Amino acid sequence: MDDNKKWWAQQSLEQAVAALKKHGMDAVWLATADEARDRALEMIPEGATVGVGGSITIRQVGLLSALQERGHTVYQHWAPGLTPETRRQTQMSAISADIYLSSVNAVTLDGQLVNIDMTGNRVASMIFGPKKVILIAGMNKLVRDATEGIWRAKNVVTPANAHRMGLKTPCAQLGRCTDCDSPDRLCRATTIIERRPASTDLSVLLVNVELGY
Numbered sequence: 198m199d200d201n202k203k204w205w206a207q208q209s210l211e212q213a214v215a216a217l218k219k220h221g222m223d224a225v226w227l228a229t230a231d232e233a234r235d236r237a238l239e240m241i242p243e244g245a246t247v248g249v250g251g252s253i254t255i256r257q258v259g260l261l262s263a264l265q266e267r268g269h270t271v272y273q274h275w276a277p278g279l280t281p282e283t284r285r286q287t288q289m290s291a292i293s294a295d296i297y298l299s300s301v302n303a304v305t306l307d308g309q310l311v312n313i314d315m316t317g318n319r320v321a322s323m324i325f326g327p328k329k330v331i332l333i334a335g336m337n338k339l340v341r342d343a344t345e346g347i348w349r350a351k352n353v354v355t356p357a358n359a360h361r362m363g364l365k366t367p368c369a370q371l372g373r374c375t376d377c378d379s380p381d382r383l384c385r386a387t388t389i390i391e392r393r394p395a396s397t398d399l400s401v402l403l404v405n406v407e408l409g410y
Contacts, residue, residue, distance in 0.1 A: 299333075313388075336404065
């Protein structure tokens with residue numbers, strides 16, 4: 198991304214940060230993925246347990262490996278070798294962890310967080326459970342409003358994830374939403390966080406690079 202596009206993106210990031218703060222959320226924008234990783238690490242106390250949503254962004258910034266090197270217990274429900282029962286147990290442990298890490302499907306310029314889930318563990322954990330939630334999102338997640346955010350989640354994020362996971366959904370074949378009834382359908386629970394959830398310390402780290410889907 199050249200300097201002019203970075204400058205343009207920065208204006209939108211600053212607008213979103215101001216709106217998120219107005220809505221009671223801690224928010225900041227950062228220039229690089231490394232800065233986002235380091236800021237998140239500063240916010241996670243030594244010895245804290247950490248739950249993680251199935252986020253490509255969190256993996257891309259190198260946060261998981263850094264936490265494991267520091268000796269944290271990290272709950273990852275996509276780890277290889279988990280049975281359906283142990284996967285659910287891992288998801289439940291993540292919901293009650295000290296810290297929860299994830300990204301979001303869309304961040305609106307007016308300060309809302311839009312997500313669509315299949316199981317609901319990710320969106321549930323963002324709203325209630327962990328003592329602190331840290332969300333990291335690249336500039337590609339910025340949208341004008343919740344309507345555009347839902348469109349993005351259904352037509353950009355979900356097809357990419359369905360294809361990555363090898364699911365047999367129309368969107369994994371066509372690259373767009375058909376509002377299917379497939380057994381593999383990912384779009385099952387839609388949430389819009391309009392203000393900071395009353396019992397959750399929620400921080401949003403926006404990054405001036407593209408991350409995730």
